Amino acid sequence: MDHESFVVSGLNKADEHWSTDEAPRIYERRLARILKVEHFRLPPASDEYSKDGIRVRRFPLMHSCPECNELRRHREFNPPSGRSICGTCEADLVPSRFVIACEVGHLDEFPYWHWVHRAAGRGTTTAGQCGGTLRLRTSGRSSSLRSILVSCSCGVPEVSMEGSFRKSALKDLGLRCRGTRPWLGTSVPAESCSRTPRTLQRGSSAVWQPVLKSALSIPPWSDGRADLLAPYWDRLRELDSRAEVEDRLKFVFGDDIPVPIDEVMALLAAEREEDPAGDEVRSFDHRYRALRSKEYERLRAGNDERERSRNEQFICETPLTSPAALDGTGVTGPMLVKKLREVRALKAFTRLADPNSATESYESALSETRLNWLPAMEVRGEGVFLRLAEDRLTAWEKLTAVIDRAERVRGAHRRLMEQWASDPTQVQPSPATPRMMLLHTLAHVLINEWSLDAGYPAAALRERLYADEEMAGLLVYTATSDSAGSLGGLVAQGEPEKLAPAIRSAVRRASWCSADPLCIETEASGTGGTNLAACHACVMLPETSCEHNNILLDRALLVGTPEDPSMGFFAEVLQH
Template sequence: MEGAIRRSQLIAPFGVGSMSVLANGTSVIGAGLDHWFAKPEHSDLDLSEFELSEWRLQQRLKVSKFRLPPDFRVRESSGTHPVNVGLTVPFLRFPTWSFCPFSGCKRLTQHPLSLQEKPACDAQVHANQKYESLMVQVSFVAICENGHITDFPWREWVHRDVGPTCRGELKLISTGGGTLEGQRVECDCGVKPRTLRDVTMVNPDGSSRLTSNLQPGEQFPCQGLMPWHGAHSSQACGAPIRASLRGASNVYFAQVASSIYLPQHTTGVQDALDVLHQPTVGSVVSALLDVGQEVTPEMVRKYAGPQSAGMSDDDIRAALRELEREKAAEGHTDGADIGEQEFRRPEFQMLRAKSSNESLRISTVDRDAYDDDLDEWLDRVTLVDRLRETRVLWGFSRVYPRPPTREAGKAMLRAKPVDYSDQWLPAYEVYGEGIYLEFDAEKLAEWESRPSVARRVAKLVQQSTAAVRGDTRTGPLTARMIMIHTFAHLLVNQLVFECGYSSAALRERLFVSQAPDAMAGLLVYTASGDSEGTMGGLVRMGEPGRLEPVLRAARENAAWCASDPVCMDVGDSGQGPESCNLAACHSCALLPETACEEFNRFLDRAMLVGTMSDPKVGFFS
């Protein structure tokens, strides 16, 4: 079976370990990186064509290279010598259990992960039928917080036994109704049928009903199965396991690291280094350096051709010294992760100033050119005419969007560890543009010091800690983080309305940290992988005379929601994903998850405009 998928979607949301459905209805799971880039028949394999370079992310993720997912190419003629023709990305058929939809059958049968066609039911009831009765994969899987996934334990569940010996024929029968109680599992051994009631539920103590209720008095923990690496791949786990619909949003959370390209050197040196990082040039130069041969600017010009035009010899020599330093640092993976806030600080500093690099063009605007009413809260505006973003899949999680450690996440992508020189992660690059806004530091500090603000933040921190242990991607959960994050969502929604962008075409990037060296900025940008939003439309909206109405409208939209007063007065229970929002819902502040850095969590309109009973809690009130 075959299916088509965009290369960028193999990073997220359909990367390694994810569930997707082919056009013919078959549910599949993405195979591990060990099985990518297998040499195709009747074709040569040249991996240098797919390699990407992003020095900041490579240092942070401790890998030697990134690779674009392979694109599928058809051999044009028999007389050519093809390269990288017929490359595919492997997926496995999962769940392995299927049932017969025929009303007189309903038989449950298990098939191997590698089955390459839709199975037909061979029960005796179909003996006189003219056509085959094709089986349908079940809708349920079982997942755990450590990222493992397995088939729902149908045989264990109906026998109420963590180790059943019966191998009788199972049936999955729907008795009607819209709840799981209407799904019943039967075995022809005569054991009492059992419904799927509460299999997706969680006990108050955090354990799952599937783990604690499968057999009275016995626990049924996760066995650590990893079917994306093959049928027998597993590791020690023991965490509670819970049932879930295979298409549920909590089955897979891609952990994607991204960075905005920053020039590492002056323009001339950086341009030369970019040429040396290209696979066609870099592979030759690296090979010469490995054998100890001196590489001169003349040799670089020979290999680079027209790309070296306009480069001085001094710039090329400086780029060669930097390339040697990078090669000497390869394999040194010691050191802790600096954290997302510190990783973004160089981007924060670069976005505040003018830049004319080809991959990062930033123009500053005189603050006095904007209307005076923005002086109360806005400190800086810069227009990003062009930026390059690299996105890398480094792991995934299930149940909660809480990421594992970097090393544990990378280990989930491979069945076997590899040396540093062979460590790579799937990635892709996109180009876009954006508007950078920075809030007034003094106004923020005064607002954060209000007791009512601290009480409101404590409520959301308590709720998020109970649900997802308070984890955020961009740093601790603070008042300024909640307020700037919510404002970014409202601004994106307003730009969609004003400019005609699709809501998934815009993204947010937050630069938020506390004193010392506090940050309070946000970047709204386009980087959707196609031509939408790369023609200057978003930058034009950031110009004086156009930006002010958009900012005012976004601020005014925070004051009222179509679901008010319910949305604003949600109380202590929270709402939204894992109940980690207060005054924020689909009618006012939520965005597509591809546009939000926090999976639509940690939002509260009250932090912008206050509440009816306590208006001073709002930054703009």
């Protein structure tokens, strides 16, 4: 398998080969509702005891032999069954390093034949017409594309791969996207597509980016009792009265209704509270923000012992020690989330574009036909929730220097989104506000601090941000389901007597970077200039820990700049 390359299959026939034992159902009504599915399923793990597992398809099909240098489709080398070797040389075949993809999500083989025959004239020949055999070799002079050489036995001049990554390289060859979807299999017809594909490295992160959506299980949905009603919620929502709901449930379950009618009515009322009003109903982004808003309310309010059942999956309490220790830090309202459950669902995927900067039209479906479920995973752990002091935050947000820095990042992010969008007028507004960037950067420095103080690797912690006109909070929680995510020590960091010194230490640590003064004085950093004072030596985290792929960060908003230290939200903390 070391010399082979595969693409994970789509979900077209997953219902047939994913057994319920290995791929159990996962329920999270709030998330399922906005994603318009009935439930989720945990993808089956492939091990020696599994009956099936995740299926894959060979891609790319173009391979080369390092001995004879021939470049052909895999089957044309006549490899023995179950092996990927050249039938003549018996050397391990090497999958093509290059593939092509378009923004819509189509994926295809790199057009080597067109590339080497391009001197013959644009659009005058078709692949394979010359009858020659392609060869690929490396000159060994350097590791650049100039040293990768492609030739054809028909006698055309040998060419290098240099220039193949230009945005217009394939357009200059007269090639358009063929609309192929190899992850769905050969029986699925190609789609019509008028876009020009781009060349990518096979292992590049731009080839596939997941579109993940997640939700915390919060009361009244967090005790799991409503899971048995999952297939019927959409029908129940259409009913107006308690009597109609009761009649419907009796029709389905008889006299053994698994959830008391009072609880069903309370669940329906809670669900309707999250429904956006007016035109916002049509917007997925508004519905997703409503989901976050309800989580924020519950994290602020917590739940005491009287509200819990034995199966409660969300336990959020106020700290035992006095909050006075946090006075002067700008942080308030810490809550100890002693038990939480998060469901992360794979909604779709994108190519060539970050999901955070792509519109929904870019999202490629996981299956040819729509399913009533999506693949997902659930994480159970603990966390610490805290908020920023509103009075101090409101005054800070009005500072001209703060507004200017946030606007620079916002403009860069906007330009990046427009660059990838097919219709720039449909791009969503950038979330880069002073409040959001402050919370985001604070979450990063806290995770770095706790990874040093509490023994957690940074990759075992994750941020969840709540930032808009009415929210200013963040949740740091265990992000993995292995032992590193369940050490039990994270909640203890939320006690004010420990949280206050941790905030002060994190802010002081953020006031200096080993890349300073270059880092703090930079005019733009990160992808497309979507960061300011942020680098891997100070505030960046492992990608699994960050909600925004390490963009929209600026530690100057925390600590100020050498020219204007008072601009930092935590400037007073640094003075003591």
